[in-house]
Every structure is written in C-alpha cells, then in structure tokens.
Amino acid sequence: MYRYDEFDQQAVDERVAQFRGQVGRRLKGELTEDQFKPLRLMNGLYLQLHAYMLRVAIPYGTLSPRQMHMLAHIARKYDKGYGHFTTRQNIQYNWPRLVDTPDILADLATVEMHGIQTSGNCIRNVTSDPFAGVAAGEVEDPRPWCEIIRQWSTFHPEFSYLPRKFKIAVTGSEHDRAAIKLHDIGIRVVRNAEGETGFEFWVGGGMGRTPIIAKKIKDFVPKADLLDYATACLRVYNELGRRDNIYKARIKILVHEMGLEKYSALVDAEFARSRGTVKLPDAEIARIQAYFAPPAYEALPATSTGFEAHKFEDKGFRAFVRTNVHAHKVPGYAIVSVSLKAPGIAPGDASADQMDAVADIAERYSLDELRVTHEQNLVLPNVKLDDLYTVWQQLSAAGLASANIGLISDIICCPGLDYCDLANARSISIADELQQRFADLERQYAIGNLKIKMSGCINACGHHHVGHIGILGVDKHGKEFYQLQLGGSGAEDASIGQVTGTGFPPERIVGAVETVIGTYLSLRHGDAETFLDCYRRVGLAPFKAALYEAR
Amino acid sequence: MSFYMELVDMKVLTANRLDDGAVVYIGKAAPWVEDLASALVAVDAGAEGQLTETAAAAVKARRVVGAYLMPVTVEDGRILPASVRERIRAAGPSNRPDLGKQALAPALPR
Numbered sequence: 261m262y263r264y265d266e267f268d269q270q271a272v273d274e275r276v277a278q279f280r281g282q283v284g285r286r287l288k289g290e291l292t293e294d295q296f297k298p299l300r301l302m303n304g305l306y307l308q309l310h311a312y313m314l315r316v317a318i319p320y321g322t323l324s325p326r327q328m329h330m331l332a333h334i335a336r337k338y339d340k341g342y343g344h345f346t347t348r349q350n351i352q353y354n355w356p357r358l359v360d361t362p363d364i365l366a367d368l369a370t371v372e373m374h375g376i377q378t379s380g381n382c383i384r385n386v387t388s389d390p391f392a393g394v395a396a397g398e399v400e401d402p403r404p405w406c407e408i409i410r411q412w413s414t415f416h417p418e419f420s421y422l423p424r425k426f427k428i429a430v431t432g433s434e435h436d437r438a439a440i441k442l443h444d445i446g447i448r449v450v451r452n453a454e455g456e457t458g459f460e461f462w463v464g465g466g467m468g469r470t471p472i473i474a475k476k477i478k479d480f481v482p483k484a485d486l487l488d489y490a491t492a493c494l495r496v497y498n499e500l501g502r503r504d505n506i507y508k509a510r511i512k513i514l515v516h517e518m519g520l521e522k523y524s525a526l527v528d529a530e531f532a533r534s535r536g537t538v539k540l541p542d543a544e545i546a547r548i549q550a551y552f553a554p555p556a557y558e559a560l561p562a563t564s565t566g567f568e569a570h571k572f573e574d575k576g577f578r579a580f581v582r583t584n585v586h587a588h589k590v591p592g593y594a595i596v597s598v599s600l601k602a603p604g605i606a607p608g609d610a611s612a613d614q615m616d617a618v619a620d621i622a623e624r625y626s627l628d629e630l631r632v633t634h635e636q637n638l639v640l641p642n643v644k645l646d647d648l649y650t651v652w653q654q655l656s657a658a659g660l661a662s663a664n665i666g667l668i669s670d671i672i673c674c675p676g677l678d679y680c681d682l683a684n685a686r687s688i689s690i691a692d693e694l695q696q697r698f699a700d701l702e703r704q705y706a707i708g709n710l711k712i713k714m715s716g717c718i719n720a721c722g723h724h725h726v727g728h729i730g731i732l733g734v735d736k737h738g739k740e741f742y743q744l745q746l747g748g749s750g751a752e753d754a755s756i757g758q759v760t761g762t763g764f765p766p767e768r769i770v771g772a773v774e775t776v777i778g779t780y781l782s783l784r785h786g787d788a789e790t791f792l793d794c795y796r797r798v799g800l801a802p803f804k805a806a807l808y809e810a811r
Numbered sequence: 812m813s814f815y816m817e818l819v820d821m822k823v824l825t826a827n828r829l830d831d832g833a834v835v836y837i838g839k840a841a842p843w844v845e846d847l848a849s850a851l852v853a854v855d856a857g858a859e860g861q862l863t864e865t866a867a868a869a870v871k872a873r874r875v876v877g878a879y880l881m882p883v884t885v886e887d888g889r890i891l892p893a894s895v896r897e898r899i900r901a902a903g904p905s906n907r908p909d910l911g912k913q914a915l916a917p918a919l920p921r
C-alpha cells in the first residue's frame with residue numbers, strides 16, 4: 261500500500277490546522293456561513309437533514325486494517341456508532357458535531373486519511389477496481405496510476421475551480437468493476453501489440469440528470485504521457501465547459517454538445533503544445549509502483565482439501581462461497597466480498613464493531629488489506645483458501661456474512677430522504693422492503709445476477725441509471741413517488757436504463773419490481789440468460805405491458 | 812382537516828444549530844427547542860415576520876444556520892410538518908428508530 265511521504269503528511273497536517281482555525285473563526289463569528297461553507301466543503305463537511313455530514317476519502321478504495329480501525333474509532337467516539345460506505349468508495353458519517361470535526365480530521369490524519377477532494381469543483385477522490393492487483397487476468401494493478409493521479413490532482417492550482425466536479429476512475433481489467441464509462445474521465449490500463457502498457461482514455465461519462473456513457477477518445481496513451489494527456493483533457497474542459505448553468509457544467513455536456521471529434525482535436529492540439537510539461541519519469545513510476553508490490557504470498561497448491569471438505573459439509577458456507585468468493589490471481593488464494601447488504605440494514609452501512617471485526621480479519625487473514633467497492637460492499641483481497649472457512653465464521657459472528665453478492669438483494673442505494681438534504685424520496689425504506697420480498701435465497705439464485713440501484717433524487721448518487729433495474733425517487737405533489745428504469749449497466753457493456761413509464765407510489769414500487777422479475781423469468785431463454793441479456797433481447801415492450809396492462 | 816386549518820397557513824421556523832448541526836425550532840417558551848412539540852406556530856403574516864426576525868438575529872449571533880419557515884398542520888394539538896422531509900427531520904431517519912429525536916420521544920406518525 262502507498263505510505264505518505266513527508267510532503268503528503270505535512271500537507272494533510274497543515275490542512276487540519278487550517279481547518280481548526282476556520283472552525284474556530286466560524287464559532288467566534290469572524291466567518292459567516294457563506295464564507296465558511298466553501299471551506300468546510302473542501303474538507304468534506306456538509307450540512308444535511310439531521311446534522312452535519314462528514315465525507316472521508318478512501319483513495320481508490322484501498323484501506324489498511326489500521327485505517328479501518330480508525331474509521332471505527334471515529335464512528336464510536338464522534339458519531340453514532342456507524343458509517344455509510346458510498347458508491348464513490350468514500351465513507352460518510354451522518355452525525356458529527358461541527359466543534360468536533362477538527363479533532364476528527366486530526367485523528368484521520370494520523371492514519372493518512374482526510375476529507376480532501378470529496379467535495380467541490382475539483383478533481384475528486386480517484387476511484388478504482390476493488391479487485392485491483394489481485395484479479396485474475398488483470399493487465400496491471402491500476403492503483404499506482406491512481407496514486408500518481410492523486411498526487412498530481414491534489415491541490416492542483418489550475419484545476420481547483422473547474423466548471424463542476426470532476427471524477428476519474430481507473431481499472432486494469434477488461435471486466436469493469438469501476439464503472440469507468442460513467443466518469444468524467446475513465447481510464448483502462450491496456451497493453452499494445454508491442455507489449456507496452458498504456459492507457460485507453462474515455463471522456464464525458466456521468467450520471468446525474470443527464471446520464472451519458474463516456475466516449476473513447478484515445479486507444480493508447482503511453483505511460484509517460486498520462487498526466488500530460490489528462491492535463492490537456494482538463495484544460496480544454498476548464499476553458500470551454502459552461503459556467504453559466506450548473507446543470508450543463510459537467511464535461512459530459514461539453515463533449516456531447518461540441519462532439520467528440522471537435523473536443524478531441526482541441527485536446528490533441530493542447531497535448532501537442534504542452535507535452536512534456538508534467539514529466540512522469542520511469543524512476544518515479546517505479547517508486548510509486550514499489551508501494552503496491554504484491555504482498556508476500558505463500559506458494560500454495562491451487563486447491564485446498566480443507567476448503568473443499570467444509571464446502572461439502574456446510575450448506576451456509578457453500579452458499580457464501582457461491583456468491584462471495586472470487587478467483588484470485590495467485591494459486592491457493594481467493595478474493596472475498598463482504599456484503600454490507602444484510603436485511604434490515606441500510607445498504608452500505610457498517611457499525612463500528614463491524615469495522616473493527618473486518619479490520620481484525622483483514623489483519624490476520626488478508627495480508628493486511630481491505631477494499632471498498634462502488635457497490636457499497638467491502639473486500640478482503642488476499643484470503644488463503646485454507647482460511648476461508650474461519651474467515652466466514654468470523655464474518656458470520658460479526659453479522660457480515662450475507663451471501664448475496666451480485667444477487668437481487670445486493671442493492672445499491674443512496675441515503676435518500678432519510679438523511680439527504682437534496683432528496684425527493686426515501687430509498688433505504690424501499691431497499692429494505694425489496695430485500696424482505698426477495699429474502700428467499702433459492703429464489704434469488706433462480707433470478708440470478710441482478711443489480712438493483714436506487715437514488716432518492718435525480719443526482720443519481722445511487723447509480724439508478726445503470727442498474728439492471730433502476731429506481732428513482734421523485735416528488736409528486738409533495739408525496740414520495742418512484743420511477744422505474746430497466747436495462748442499465750455500469751460495467752464494460754455500459755448502458756443507460758429506459759424509464760418504463762408512469763411511476764409508482766411507495767406501496768406499489770416493490771410489486772412493480774416483482775412484476776418485472778416475473779416477466780423476465782417467463783421470457784428468458786433458459787436459466788443462463790441473465791436479466792440484462794434477456795432485456796436486451798426482448799426490449800422494454802413486454803415489461804411495459806406487464807407493468808401497466810392490469811392498471 | 813377542519814375548515815379553520817384549510818384557511819390558515821401555519822408555519823414553524825426551523826434551522827440547524829451551528830455548533831452541532833442539530834435540528835431546532837423557535838419555541839413557545841425558549842428561543843430554540845429541539846422538540847417540535849414545543850415549537851411556536853405562526854398563524855399569520857405578522858407572527859411569521861417575527862419568527863423570521865428572531866431567526867435572522869440568531870443566525871447573526873451564530874446560534875443557528877439555514878433558518879427557514881416550514882408549513883405545518885396542527886391535529887389534536889400535535890404539530891405535524893406538512894412535508895415528509897420535515898417529518899423525517901423532526902423524528903430522525905425512518906430506518907433507524909434508535910437514532911435522532913425519535914429515540915428520545917415517541918416517533919411522529921408518517
């Protein structure tokens with residue numbers, strides 16, 4: 261894992277001291293709320309429905325057990341004993357007191373964490389594949405590149421006041437677990453015919469009120485040009501992106517309105533002009549990559565008899581392995597997904613005790629590493645097959661062994677009207693009802709791979725546009741109401757879901773999802789045809805008919 | 812809903828307390844109360860004006876932030892916010908009855 265050098269630590273420590281001063285001046289009345297708000301937002305501090313909300317960055321979703329223990333400590337000491345892991349690989353605390361936030365940031369700084377780049381019109385916290393570095397078939401670990409982008413983008417003077425927020429995601433795999441095509445810039449590490457690694461660049465993706473899939477702007481950007489090319493992309497956007505209308509300010513609108521060709525020509529011209537300005541020498545790349553060198557894996561056989569025996573004997577463990585355990589690039593190891601989608605718990609929420617438990621497990625059984633996913637789950641990236649059963653037992657004891665990854669109950673859901681100041685409708689309550697309705701695991705297996713994603717308003721923090729089934733909370737004459745969307749995907753086959761038609765009141769939306777599922781089950785070509793494949797084959801019409809005919 | 816209530820626009824002034832962010836209301840007896848039941852209900856423009864002035868002074872005095880008037884109804888002597896949003900603010904997250912104001916007082920009906 262990356263460790264701060266003296267410059268990183270100094271920058272973060274100084275930021276804490278500055279913020280302490282700012283909070284002090286605010287409380288003394290030397291700063292008005294209008295003056296203070298941009299300062300607190302630069303440190304991830306929002307004001308929400310019930311209280312302040314603090315967003316803490318988890319750069320590219322990688323955490324050490326020590327950091328996770330600190331997150332637990334903060335939840336316990338300054339908050340109400342839990343935190344919310346978000347689709348941006350961040351964690352949000354819902355109840356911090358303003359007067360405590362300087363201390364919270366000081367505690368975070370001791371484990372190299374902060375709320376910088378979690379708000380505002382800057383380059384936000386870079387996100388990545390939660391299986392980075394361990395996925396079988398990966399071209400290269402994307403995290404050194406994320407870290408390079410982080411160092412370049414943090415406090416970047418030219419890009420601190422962009423027309424709007426700017427989100428970059430990087431993956432090193434063909435299979436996209438980072439939703440790169442829904443980012444302002446999506447980067448995929450690729451290898452060319454000569455065997456060199458470089459980057460495929462996608463621009464202008466995003467969700468919000470105008471969802472757009474990113475367009476590929478370059479097939480191959482050589483390593484040394486990464487930051488120069490990104491600079492050129494951002495510079496053109498910074499100059500031409502709209503500042504007159506917040507809804508048209510994202511790069512996706514610029515690229516969409518001017519067309520990829522024209523935008524790309526301007527980027528090329530800027531790149532040709534400024535190439536070589538942001539140098540990225542091989543030695544520096546190697547220095548950063550060294551932090552992400554693979555841990556000391558043992559040489560193990562590819563199979564484990566103990567693991568196989570437990571799988572045979574224990575039905576619960578078998579179910580867990582079926583959905584939550586994934587292939588690792590090193591023989592004898594596995595990647596374990598820890599679902600934060602237990603029934604009755606808001607998707608993405610974890611208690612302080614659970615954070616401590618999973619940190620302990622990571623320390624003992626996952627070579628000191630944890631990951632956070634954009635699907636609001638956690639990952640233990642390095643578990644020996646021999647240890648899987650023990651890990652499962654310990655996760656179970658902590659209430660963290662829900663065996664539902666990728667199934668219908670593994671719902672992505674933003675905080676919605678239960679917490680969020682911008683919300684139109686609740687989302688957690690609908691997620692809860694869906695989980696209850698589809699609680700039966702056999703039924704979930706029968707339905708197969710299915711991603712429900714839900715947002716409490718058009719900002720789309722819950723990725724509803726790219727849910728296989730998306731649910732959007734709207735306000736209809738002061739009442740909560742839900743629109744249904746079908747056929748979205750945030751993976752390599754990205755697509756934006758289509759709205760089925762008139763929305764549904766809270767008491768009918770779960771039934772509507774059930775109708776969609778029933779229709780799918782009756783239409784699919786055999787058990788192997790997933791919901792998404794089936795939808796893409798048959799289109800919206802039969803679902804629409806089933807949903808609205810009986811009305 | 813009675814005839815009276817349809818005619819009268821009732822409002823309560825709410826804000827978040829500056830130092831800890833807690834949801835507060837201008838009260839009948841005290842300037843800022845945490846419990847909606849103790850809030851002062853304005854029933855005419857004059858009373859609303861007074862609430863707004865009190866709030867502006869409190870914002871200036873750094874006691875609260877984000878002050879605004881919210882519509883309510885009064886049923887059987889209970890103050891009920893008109894919007895779902897304000898009901899949730901007055902109670903706490905609906906998925907966590909153990910948190911927020913509802914953890915201390917019985918939850919408001921939604």
Ligand code: HEM
Nearest residue numbers: 346347348442466467468469510674675680682719720721
């Ligand atoms: C609680 C306070 C929050 C506020 C005020 C907020 C605000 C917003 C806004 C205004 C947008 C739209 C940006 C645009 O269209 O330009 C947005 C997008 C987004 N937010 Fe949030 N959000 C909040 C919480 C969250 C949470 C909890 C998550 C994760 C669960 C999240 C993840 C995202 C994502 C993934 C997007 C889509 C980015 C895109 O449009 O490309 N946000 N948020």
Ligand code: SF4
Nearest residue numbers: 674680683716717721
């Ligand atoms: S989608 Fe809307 S309701 Fe949900 S967290 Fe984002 S801003 Fe809030």
